[in-house]
Amino acid sequence: MALIVQKFGGSSVADAESIKRVAKRIVDTRRAGNDVVVAVSAMGDTTDELLDLAHAVAPTPAPRELDMLLSSGERISMALLAMTIHSLGYEARSFTGSQAGMITTADHGSARIVDVTPVRLREALDEGAIVIVAGFQGFNRDTRDITTLGRGGSDTTAVALAAALGADVCEIYSDVDGVFTCDPRVVPLARKLDAISAEEMLELAANGAKVLYIRAVEYARRHNVLIHARSTFTSNEGTYVLGEGMTDPRLAKGEDMTDVIGKEEPVVAGVAIDRSQAKITVVGVPDVPGSASAIFTRVSKAGANIDMIVQNVQSASPGRTDISFTLPKEQARGVAQQLQAEQSELGFEAIVHDDQVGKLSVVGAGMRSHSGVSLTLFDALSRHRINIEMISTSEIRISVVLRDTDLDEAARAVHTAYGLDGGVEATVYAGTGR
Amino acid sequence: MALIVQKFGGSSVADAESIKRVAKRIVDTRRAGNDVVVAVSAMGDTTDELLDLAHAVAPTPAPRELDMLLSSGERISMALLAMTIHSLGYEARSFTGSQAGMITTADHGSARIVDVTPVRLREALDEGAIVIVAGFQGFNRDTRDITTLGRGGSDTTAVALAAALGADVCEIYSDVDGVFTCDPRVVPLARKLDAISAEEMLELAANGAKVLYIRAVEYARRHNVLIHARSTFTSNEGTYVLGEGMTDPRLAKGEDMTDVIGKEEPVVAGVAIDRSQAKITVVGVPDVPGSASAIFTRVSKAGANIDMIVQNVQSASPGRTDISFTLPKEQARGVAQQLQAEQSELGFEAIVHDDQVGKLSVVGAGMRSHSGVSLTLFDALSRHRINIEMISTSEIRISVVLRDTDLDEAARAVHTAYGLDGGVEATVYAGTGR
Numbered sequence: 001m002a003l004i005v006q007k008f009g010g011s012s013v014a015d016a017e018s019i020k021r022v023a024k025r026i027v028d029t030r031r032a033g034n035d036v037v038v039a040v041s042a043m044g045d046t047t048d049e050l051l052d053l054a055h056a057v058a059p060t061p062a063p064r065e066l067d068m069l070l071s072s073g074e075r076i077s078m079a080l081l082a083m084t085i086h087s088l089g090y091e092a093r094s095f096t097g098s099q100a101g102m103i104t105t106a107d108h109g110s111a112r113i114v115d116v117t118p119v120r121l122r123e124a125l126d127e128g129a130i131v132i133v134a135g136f137q138g139f140n141r142d143t144r145d146i147t148t149l150g151r152g153g154s155d156t157t158a159v160a161l162a163a164a165l166g167a168d169v170c171e172i173y174s175d176v177d178g179v180f181t182c183d184p185r186v187v188p189l190a191r192k193l194d195a196i197s198a199e200e201m202l203e204l205a206a207n208g209a210k211v212l213y214i215r216a217v218e219y220a221r222r223h224n225v226l227i228h229a230r231s232t233f234t235s236n237e238g239t240y241v242l243g244e245g246m247t248d249p250r251l252a253k254g255e256d257m258t259d260v261i262g263k264e265e266p267v268v269a270g271v272a273i274d275r276s277q278a279k280i281t282v283v284g285v286p287d288v289p290g291s292a293s294a295i296f297t298r299v300s301k302a303g304a305n306i307d308m309i310v311q312n313v314q315s316a317s318p319g320r321t322d323i324s325f326t327l328p329k330e331q332a333r334g335v336a337q338q339l340q341a342e343q344s345e346l347g348f349e350a351i352v353h354d355d356q357v358g359k360l361s362v363v364g365a366g367m368r369s370h371s372g373v374s375l376t377l378f379d380a381l382s383r384h385r386i387n388i389e390m391i392s393t394s395e396i397r398i399s400v401v402l403r404d405t406d407l408d409e410a411a412r413a414v415h416t417a418y419g420l421d422g423g424v425e426a427t428v429y430a431g432t433g434r
Numbered sequence: 435m436a437l438i439v440q441k442f443g444g445s446s447v448a449d450a451e452s453i454k455r456v457a458k459r460i461v462d463t464r465r466a467g468n469d470v471v472v473a474v475s476a477m478g479d480t481t482d483e484l485l486d487l488a489h490a491v492a493p494t495p496a497p498r499e500l501d502m503l504l505s506s507g508e509r510i511s512m513a514l515l516a517m518t519i520h521s522l523g524y525e526a527r528s529f530t531g532s533q534a535g536m537i538t539t540a541d542h543g544s545a546r547i548v549d550v551t552p553v554r555l556r557e558a559l560d561e562g563a564i565v566i567v568a569g570f571q572g573f574n575r576d577t578r579d580i581t582t583l584g585r586g587g588s589d590t591t592a593v594a595l596a597a598a599l600g601a602d603v604c605e606i607y608s609d610v611d612g613v614f615t616c617d618p619r620v621v622p623l624a625r626k627l628d629a630i631s632a633e634e635m636l637e638l639a640a641n642g643a644k645v646l647y648i649r650a651v652e653y654a655r656r657h658n659v660l661i662h663a664r665s666t667f668t669s670n671e672g673t674y675v676l677g678e679g680m681t682d683p684r685l686a687k688g689e690d691m692t693d694v695i696g697k698e699e700p701v702v703a704g705v706a707i708d709r710s711q712a713k714i715t716v717v718g719v720p721d722v723p724g725s726a727s728a729i730f731t732r733v734s735k736a737g738a739n740i741d742m743i744v745q746n747v748q749s750a751s752p753g754r755t756d757i758s759f760t761l762p763k764e765q766a767r768g769v770a771q772q773l774q775a776e777q778s779e780l781g782f783e784a785i786v787h788d789d790q791v792g793k794l795s796v797v798g799a800g801m802r803s804h805s806g807v808s809l810t811l812f813d814a815l816s817r818h819r820i821n822i823e824m825i826s827t828s829e830i831r832i833s834v835v836l837r838d839t840d841l842d843e844a845a846r847a848v849h850t851a852y853g854l855d856g857g858v859e860a861t862v863y864a865g866t867g868r
Contacts, residue, residue: 016490016491053450053510054513058517061520062516065513065514065516066517068516069510073506075502075509082499083496086492086496087493093498099578144554
C-alpha cells in the first residue's frame with residue numbers, strides 16, 4: 001500500500017461541483033489501495049475576498065489578525081471536501097495547519113515551515129481515514145499563533161506533508177497537464193515533459209514557468225520528495241520532478257519505456273519566458289570603485305528583488321559606465337524614483353526606466369557537460385533578427401533580456417533550435433496553471 | 435478597573451461598517467478604563483451560507499466536519515474586529531474557541547461547555563490587549579476536535595467567559611433596548627425593564643421572549659454572572675438580569691433610584707407570547723392505565739419536545755378520554771403521522787393536528803407569595819371573550835393556549851390588567867432581538 005499526498009488548488013475546489021469532482025478523484029485513489037493525504041487551498045477567490053474585507057476595515061491590517069482571517073479560507077474548503085468524501089461512503093477527517101502539526105516561524109504572511117509533527121494525521125491514517133489538511137497555514141510554537149505561508153503556500157504544505165509522512169509521491173494537481181518544454185500558449189509545438197530534474201524545475205520556475213512554485217520544489221529537493229505535477233481534469237500522467245538520484249517512477253513500475261531509455265538525455269529541458277520584469281538603466285555612472293555598491297545599497301533599501309545586472313564596459317561619456325538591472329515591474333517605479341532623488345549624491349547622468357522588456361531562459365542540466373549550448377541560442381535569435389539587451393547565465397541556464405514584442409517569436413525560434421518541438425500541437429487549456 | 439465581557443451578534447457585525455461601529459464601542463469601553471473581552475458571532479448570514487454549501491456537497495454532512503466548517507464564520511468576524519480595533523490604535527487579539535480554552539463535550543452541533551481555561555486570555559489582558567473570542571465554538575479535550583454550541587451559542591460563550599474570568603458584567607448587545615414587559619410590536623405600551631431576576635428571565639425566554647437565550651441565562655444563574663442586555667445602537671442602559679442575591683447595579687453605583695426603591699416589587703414581571711407551537715389532540719383514548727404512557731413513548735421516539743399536556747376529565751365517548759399536547763410546529767406533522775400509523779395499536783379514535791394556536795404566559799416571582807394572580811388573567815381574557823384551550827402553571831408562571839388570532843388582543847388585555855402598561859408607547863425597532 002502506497003501513501004500518496006495530493007494537492008488541490010483553489011480553482012479545483014471553486015464550487016460545490018468542483019469539490020465533488022475532486023472528492024471522487026481522491027476516493028478513486030483510496031479505492032486503488034492507497035493511503036491518501038490531501039492538502040487543499042481556499043475555494044476560488046475566497047482569499048482575495050477576505051483580503052478585500054480586511055482592507056475595508058483597516059488600511060494596514062495587523063499581520064497576526066490577517067493570518068487568523070485568511071486561514072479561515074482553507075478551513076471552509078477542507079471541511080466541505082471531507083464531508084463530500086464522507087457522503088461517498090469513505091471516512092475522511094480534516095485538520096487545520098496547527099492540528100496537522102505544521103510548525104512555522106512567526107513571520108505572519110510569509111512563515112517558513114520549521115518542523116512537521118503529523119501525529120494526528122498518522123492516527124487518522126492508521127484508523128483508515130482519508131486525511132484532509134488545510135494548505136497554506138501553520139502555527140508558531142512560541143507565540144501559539146496561526147500563521148500563513150504566503151504565495152504558493154499550499155504546494156509547500158503538500159510537499160512538507162509528503163516529506164514528514166514519507167509519502168511515495170506528492171501529486172500536485174492544477175489545470176495544466178504537467179510541465180511543458182515551454183508555455184504552450186506561446187509555443188504550440190511545446191511538449192509535456194514526462195520527467196524533469198528538480199534543479200531544472202527550479203530554474204524554470206524561477207524564470208517564469210508557472211506550473212509549480214519554487215518554494216515547494218526547493219523543499220522537495222531538500223527532503224527528497226517525488227513530485228508529480230498533473231491535471232485535475234484528466235487521468236493522464238503528468239510530469240515527475242525527480243530529486244537527486246531518483247529514477248523515473250515509470251521505470252520502477254516496469255512500464256515500457258524503450259522510447260525513453262533509447263534516447264540520450266537532452267541537453268536542454270525547456271524554455272521559460274517571463275514578462276514580469278522591468279529594466280532600469282543608470283546612465284553615466286562614475287567609473288570608480290564603490291559606484292555600483294552605492295547604487296545597489298539604495299535599491300536594496302527600497303526592498304527590490306534584483307534579478308539580472310549588467311555593467312557596460314564603456315559608456316558614451318569617458319570615465320563613466322552604464323549599469324542596467326532587472327526587477328519586478330511593480331517595484332520598478334519606486335526604485336527609479338528613489339535613485340532619481342539621490343542623483344547628485346550618486347553622481348550618475350540619467351535614469352532610464354523600461355518595462356517593455358521580456359526575459360527568455362533556456363534551462364538544461366546537460367549544459368554542465370556540453371559546451372556551445374549558448375551558441376544555438378544566439379544563432380537562433382540572430383537568424384530572426386532579434387536583439388539581445390542583457391545576458392546572464394548560471395551553471396544550467398542561459399537567460400537573455402529582449403524587447404517584449406520579440407519574446408513570443410524568440411521562444412518559438414529557440415524551442416525549435418534546441419530540438420524541443422513535438423510532433424503535434426499541444427492541447428492548450430484555458431487555465432494559467434495556477 | 436472593571437472587567438467587562440461584551441457579546442455582539444451576527445447582525446451587529448454584518449458588514450465592514452457595522453464592524454467599525456462595534457469596534458468604536460469596544461474602544462470606548464476600554465478608554466473608560468475597563469478591561470474588555472468580546473465574544474463575537476459570525477457576520478450576518480455567514481452561518482446560513484456555510485450550511486447551504488455543506489448541503490450542496492453532502493445530503494447529511496458529517497457532524498465533525500460541519501463544526502469545522504461553521505467555526506470558520508466567527509474566525510472571520512473576530513479577526514476583522516481585532517484588526518479594526520488595531521487600526522483605531524488599540525492592541526487587540528483574537529482567539530478561537532480552542533485558543534480561549536473553551537472546553538466542551540464532544541456533541542458536534544450542540545456541545546455543552548464543561549470547563550473554561552482562559553490562560554491565553556488572561557495573558558493578553560495582563561499585557562493590556564482587548565481580547566476578542568470566537569463565539570459559538572469550543573473544542574473537546576479527548577477527541578481534540580472543534581465543536582459548536584448550537585443555537586444561542588455566542589451568548590453562552592460570553593456568559594461562560596464572564597464566569598471564568600470573574601467579569602463584573604456580561605453585556606449582551608442586540609438590536610433591542612433590553613427586556614420588555616411584553617413584545618412592543620404587539621403591546622405598544624410595553625415598558626423596558628430596568629432589572630429582572632434570572633429565574634423570571636428564564637421563564638420568559640422559555641415561553642417566547644427572544645431577547646436572550648435560555649442556555650446563556652441558565653449558565654449565568656448557575657455561575658452568578660450579571661447579564662446586561664442592551665442595544666448596539668444607543669448608549670442607554672438596558673436590562674440587568676440579576677442572579678440570586680444580586681442587587682441592581684445602579685444601586686451600587688449610587689444612582690438616584692427613589693422611583694425604583696419606593697415601589698413594591700411587582701407581582702408580575704412580564705408577559706410572553708409564543709407562536710411557535712402547534713397542538714395535537716388524541717381523541718378518544720381508552721381511559722385505562724398506560725394509555726398516556728404508550729402515546730408519549732411514541733411521541734418521544736419521534737424526537738419531539740413536548741411543552742404542555744392536558745388530559746380531559748371525560749370525552750364524548752364513554753370510557754374514553756382526550757389527550758392534548760403542544761410541541762414545536764415543525765415537529766407536529768411528523769408526530770401526528772407517527773401516531774396515526776399506530777392507531778390500531780394505541781386504540782384511540784382520531785388525531786387532530788392544529789397549528790392555529792398561540793401561547794400566552796404571565797411570569798412573576800411574586801406569584802410565589804401572592805394568591806389569586808391567575809384570577810386577573812382569567813378575568814381579563816373573559817372580559818375580552820377570549821376562549822382558553824389549555825392551561826399550565828409553574829411556580830412563577832401561568833400559561834394559556836388560545837386561538838392564534840386572539841393572541842395579540844389577549845396580550846394587550848393581560849398587560850393592562852396586571853398594571854404593566856407604561857405611560858408612553860415604547861420605541862419599536864425593526865429588529866427581532868436576534
